[in-house]
Amino acid sequence: MRLKSLPGAETIPLVGGELVYLPNYVAEPDSLKTALLAVPGWYQPQLQVFGKYHATPRRVHFVGDAGVQYRYSGHLHRAEGWPPGLATLRDRLEEDCGQRFNCALLNHYRDGNDTMGYHSDDETALGDNPTVASVSLGAERDFALKPKRGGRAQTLPLASGSLLLMLPPIQRYWRHALPKRAGVGKERVNITFRRIID
């Protein structure tokens, strides 16, 4: 990956990796959010935990080059193409990051009660050194990071229209989450652009 020098980018060094944060990457985040929420195919996966089914506390959608498959959170997702508006953003990201992204996972957090638990994006399908590019639209939410070896969690508020690049080898040493924020009444859409290697 050859990262272009992006004006306004802030590098956040962490032990064993780094993040790059750009607050104003998308010019009209609200209209992109509205367009993405209108795309058919959003659903709320049911997760089986100790034999009992629970609804995942957010809605998800998987898009990308037709035929790309990704097993994530116990479900096999199959992409059927890129929604209008997202292909343009992907092209710009590919240009800025110097690498291809062949799919994206969309998450819809309806309000501060919708969350994502601690995990790392380290599926073998992403290869040994994945770069995950995360774009946030709508409500500002805290992104939390915790070292796998133990230690304090750090939080980073993700503004509407921002880009967060999770550069390798961060997924090896850190987990991340989107914690509950009871005071947040507005919705948020997050897009994580990924590259499945087959």
Ligand SMILES: O=C(O)CCC(=O)C(=O)O
């Ligand atoms: O919503 C976010 O900012 C995080 C999403 C995430 O970690 C993921 O999709 O793997």
Ligand SMILES: [Fe+2]
């Ligand atoms: Fe993630």
